[in-house]
Amino acid sequence: MLLFMSRLLTLLFVFSFPYSALCQELNVPNGQQFAYTWHVVGKGGHKYDQLRTYIFRSLGRNDKGDNVFECQLVRAVEKDDPGASPDLDTDNPKATVFNNSGVLTPLALLQQPLTVTVSAKGKLLDIDGYDAVLSRVDRDWELQKGIRSQIESRKESLGYYIQDMFFQFPDQPIGSSGEWKDKRGVSYKMERLYGHPRGAVKVNKEVPEFNKASFSNESLLQISFVREGDVEEKGIYILDPKTGLVRDFSKNKSFEYSYSSVNDREVSELAIVMETNPKESNLDTAWLNMAIKTGLWSAAFGSGQDYNLEKMQRYFKTKDAQFEKTPLYQVNKLSLLQKLRKNPKAEALYSDLLMSIPNAYLSVPGLYHHLINKFHQLFEKDARLAYEVAGYFYQTKDFNSWLHETSAQNFLSSYSSNKESWDNGLEVVRLMHTDKNLAMRQTADPLFYWSQANKNPKDLNKLLSSANALSKMDNKTMQLGKGGRYGVLVYQLLVNEGKQAEANHLLDAILDKLHVVVVDTLYGGRKDDRSILAHAYQLKYLARKGSGDVNAIKYLSLAAQYSPTGPADKSRMSRYDKHFLKSKETYRQDFVEMLFSSGNEKQALKTFAAHISAEPESLEEMKSLYLRHFPQNDFKALMSDEVIVSWEKAPDFKLKDLNDNERTLKDYSGKWMVIDFWGTWCGPCVAELPEINTFNKELDEGKYPGATFLSIACKDYEQTVKAFLTKNNYEIPVLMSDNKIQFKYNIDGYPYKVMVSPTGRMITLERGKDWRKILKLFNRISGVW
Template sequence: MKPYLTLLITLTAISYGFSQQLRVAKNKTFEITSRTIDTLVAKSDESFTYAFRSLGKNSEGNNIFECKIVKAFIKSNKKVLLNTDSLKKTNFMSTGVLFPIAMLNKPFTVTLNNKGKIISVDQLQDQLKSTLSTWNLNPEIEQQLLNNAGDGFTAQMQGLFYQFPDKALTTQSTWENKDTGAKFKIVANKAGVLKLNMSETRKDGSTTNSKYSFDSKTGLILNEFTKTNFASKVTDFSSGAEKTEQAEVITMKKLSNTTTIAKPDSTWMDMAVKLSYWSNELKTRGEYDSLKVKKSLEAFNPKFKNDAYYTVSKLNLIQQTGNDYNYQVYSDALMKTPNEYLKDQNSHLHNKIGAALDKGSAAEAYAVSRYFYNTPSFTQWVQQSFAQNFIGEHDYPGRKEMDRKSAELIQMFISDKNPIYLQKTRPLNLWTKAKADSKNATLQLATAMAFNKMGDAEMKEGNGGRYALLMYNLLLDVNKKEAADSLLSTAIIKLQKYTTDSLNKERYESQNMLAHAYYLKFLSVVKTDSTKAIAYLARAAEYSPKNNKEKAYASFYDRVFLKSRESYRDDYIDQLLSLGNEQEALKLLAVQINSSPETLSDMQKRFETKFPSRSFKTFFMDHIISTWQNAPEFKVKNIDGKEHILSDFKNKWLVLDFWGTWCGPCKEELPDVNKFYTELTEGKHGDSNFLSVACYDTEEKVKGFLELNKYTIPVAMSDNKIQKDYKVNGYPSKIIISPDGRMLNVQFGKDWKGILKKFNEIYASQ
């Protein structure tokens, strides 16, 4: 945990000929800028400038200051969230931007006694409440902001002022705070400026070192530099494990006599916050209301139609209210949005480049690409969407025009001087040219040679493995088997390297193609060399995905092009059974069922055909369920307050459903999930249980969402631990737990209801 920096310096005895009181003349103005840099987790950099005007002293002799926040800068993970000098570029991904925006240039008063201790901060809460009341924020967020404006903000303001000791100062140059162990030393006192250093070492090993400069006449801090070093435990969100990191927090403060005049556009700020995720202005029970959205956009559009933030927010809102009509509205709005507004909006750019090519021209699509060509989103568009224009298997109105524009666009990519374009599109371009002139053996050989010589950067960035395997087929078509075999062998060597590289984020895509490459090897010799054929098929089975993690999403598109299969394990099982290698075949049968439980019926038929006298249920229990991991214990509460633990569901199959109201795919499938639960209560799904777990959500939102949609599924709120224990890495996720407490994660998109039904049938059989 980050330590709080101690800014209240309590001295025991020191005197160097300066006032021990806060003495600031009435109407004197000054500004203090406080900047904090934190290297831990968020790697934040925050700076606030406060403008002060002395209002003199009150009847008790205390100092009264009018204060305003006139500048704010917030940066997190190298991304600027707020810069009040460029307010319209605010990023509302964090609630941290809301308080400084709400209080920008809003006056409040700070009262300090003559020793520099803050007595009170007044008008702040009233000013904040007044602004928040117009934003219609989520009540939890609003309360959080009001809480942060309490004691925490007072402590933050106290850090801007030096708190003098009660006793008279002496001429001692060093001293120690007996309570904290902090050691102080005066290093200079001249020209009205006192300089001192402070060092502190705590029991936890953290250290703080500070340097201060004070105005001897007014008692105001002129400069401060504080560095705190400490070790902190942080959570690795990918694994859920805790680790210790060394970090530091640097705080700097500086006083100046400049006057900043902030003139925030309150109309823009109101619009921006109301359209942000944190406001309920456009929602009903936590869900975006299409009528409210439509009405608000009609009201905002005349004034903000040329504003970048508004335009992008409008696109987001149209998407989130979602229906077939809104899809067309979104598409039309997207095409009218200037490309420069979409910078860093990769999802919208991904959608717009396709729309631009479809409704506009190759040049328009190319212009969109300039804003995200160096991102994974562009790579995905090229390989998953654009490349399909060159398959040529379906005819449709406008097909010839799309072919022409696609060919024109890929040449623009290839001709661009930026090497990133070449890396991402050259393999596709090579294949399309070879495919277009498929009878030209000379061209096919030259293209194959280009793939053989292709470097790793192009192979990986441009999905060269896919196109090399496609070239293999083109070479066979022109009877160039020797060249085809050479290309296939080279492709296998490269794919093997990418598959075994643990740092390669696309290694599972390479692995899936590698399995198909070995299957092609199998087909090439199956009629001439049965020994080699079996060896190649074994490798194809070996590299077929063994679990959901290895079933890379992008591999679906590779299979579309290559006409390959997700797994070749069942082919190898048949070969093993035909050769009498039953033990190895049964091992692979279990692996196949665990990796693809939707194939269970087919695997059962294979088993019962080959082993009619053996019990498949026994095999299922002893060799499949027994290999599943034990389901972790959990304790979560239903939104109605009922507590659930794992043992509540023993002796029955249990489906755990992980989801959230923020998750689009989750909401899309919930009508079907709710229907399943209704049928379950009617006894239509065997001896089973069901529990839904809402993650990264609030009880209020979940309740409102269920009531709005009239869903009856039982929902427990995550304790932020259960999804980590169950290694949930995507939403929605279905995990099936056996009656004896072992779990199987079902891949998204697979028929989990059919799988559960089959499990029940086998478990209940004799």
């Protein structure tokens, strides 16, 4: 480890001086040590925040007169966004986000000696020792080929970082004006400074006025520079005139850039400060090697579908004692065994280890899937142990989802069908229900009340007690515990047992609570609860209708109103709610039928249009419904005048195809069209391309006149897309994204499809629905106009 002793002075004041007398080259005495903290923040289209601290020691000059330094990276911090938590902070390496492969390069370089050669004029000539770094990576980490190549390619970036720390003097002597311009068109001005006002150099501010109180006998050099044109730069160096070393450096830089069809602007702020007492990270090399070798990016134990159990076991045997109490080791160990698909020996070993590893060592943020597996295995077998597992991650989204999507299904079957499983599961929920921690109780309470009532609905004391408790639950319990779902389930139990009055009281309470939570914009489940609210109003409609209430239809109207309006209103959890409640996807169709039957055509058509927009696959059925009531009417005119006109207008675009031809939305007008947003990097996108290619060929052959297909490749390179299509013999039309189109169309993931009408109106098509069938349906029934 390099030792460091130096003295730092910051921003200083300007005086005229004959520049021929000042240092105009780098001349650092043999043995002098210094350190820099390099910090860059990206604020343009690409946001990032990176910090590095390097320590240097001069080794004197070589026989060519170049300066030679020993250099070590001693600290690194990486953030995806200036305001985000760090993916890497070498002061706290055990919090590293290892699923970001970008953290591996600074970790590979940390505390590794490099030899840096810099010319007398300050130009970086060579970095020696990088091959030794790669050799250590190969020996200790055994990375996948692509990830190893990534680290190898970062040597060039390291050169840019180090060059920033050394000012490049001009080849020609600096004249008395102190001004010059380099070959890139950058204008420089050198001035001599005295004194140092408080604060760091700010490139967007003028140098402060001379202050006698800040006067110092030591002089430094200020070199300001400006670059204009395609790349804009503005900055200030503060140099030591004796050695030519940088004391402070600040720079703003911005430029336009493009890749594929993407155009954006890079804006960055760089600051380099010479440190008197640099902060150095102390790294546990053994822990780091273990974390990476057993992690996502290593090929030490295999790759793809080919993993070696014996090799894993040999490694585990040598490391178990050392890392027995290390959570990441235990989690990575289990994850490695999971890679051995359809291997009974590995599956048995995984199960044994899962049960033997203490829960605390399985609780790694972002890697809770092994705790979930353990909870799942114990839920129906050992209530006390399952409850103990839940205590380690009950406040996470992972646990909440698993409990209400999977574990709760244990109570859907009748108690008599599996008493042991039922009793164990119910005991887990009861233990959570009686836990001293409020959040755990809120997560489990509604499930407990429903499950204890559903065990034996004939036990009216428990049934009524559960109903009473659910009617009084607070909003947080409604949210964390899926109170709406379980409240409605208990309502149905009450109805089945002939307790309609008590059921009505509970349903009214649940409706009131649902109305509160669905307007809470900070509540992630509010859209799921809107669907439950729609079903609850459907139940109220049926109850009021059954009692002879002539105004019951208003509740069916509310059921239609709160039904999902499209894919954005649905989620995985909402599908489970539908499964538990046996509810419909939407109640608009029921409402439309009621309105048509009552003769309220105007109101019916509004709901009719909304229903087709939300559930476009129902078009055939809705057409039959409409013509059954109005056989004399023109359904195509209805689609044009009532339905399509209610859709959102598709945003226009101007994108290039793979032959560099510019295309706009208008080029595709007059036809029904599906636009697919995809990328070669997206697994689900690639998986469906064979079927897309086949369907597109049918369109090209004229099998469905009036319909067409278009794809837009996002976050991709044109050459990558071309090579991909050629390799797979795909003949689909592709436009390249400009990195703006996906935002105009509110893309929330990939693949993402929208259907555009011949008049340029659009709806989003829900994932999992047969979009080809929907396109053909609208093309056939609505036609082209």
